[in-house]
Amino acid sequence: MTKRLQRDEASLWRSRFRAPILSWVQLASSNPSRGLVCLNKTGVFQLYAWDLVRGALSTLTDAPEGVMHGLISPEGEYVTYFQDNKGNEIGRLVRVPFHGGAPENLTPDLPPYSTFDYAFSPSGKVFGILLAKEGLFHLLLH
Numbered sequence: 001m002t003k004r005l006q007r008d009e010a011s012l013w014r015s016r017f018r019a020p021i022l023s024w025v026q027l028a029s030s031n032p033s034r035g036l037v038c039l040n041k042t043g044v045f046q047l048y049a050w051d052l053v054r055g056a057l058s059t060l061t062d063a064p065e066g067v068m069h070g071l072i073s074p075e076g077e078y079v080t081y082f083q084d085n086k087g088n089e090i091g092r093l094v095r096v097p098f099h100g101g102a103p104e105n106l107t108p109d110l111p112p113y114s115t116f117d118y119a120f121s122p123s124g125k126v127f128g129i130l131l132a133k134e135g136l137f138h139l140l141l142h
Helices: 012-018
Strands: 022-028 031-039 046-051 056-059 078-084 091-097 114-120 127-133 136-141
Antiparallel strands (some): 031 046, 046 056, 127 136
């Protein structure tokens, strides 16, 4: 005899299709006890600080449209990501402390821009941004 399919929202089979997806993980190159995780735990991809010593994740972003890209600094002190307006891809690079806090604008002297790449030097002393502005690509080093 076959069972009837349970269709209510609490049905066990539905949880299989709602399981969180881990998109990527990145460890701090000079401090591998700290990591950055992109996960859709709430249904939207966000960035999470991963403390490997404690085995704990803590939320760093909560943008309604999500945040799919970020970068942990080599020493693991900060997480950098692009903060745009409702997913329009025009905004600013910001950083937050590994343990959370308010985003800090990394380019306060620039008008909003679009970027698709940013990176730290291996030592963490130089930060580079490739941005598109006025029909050209610009490489900024700080």
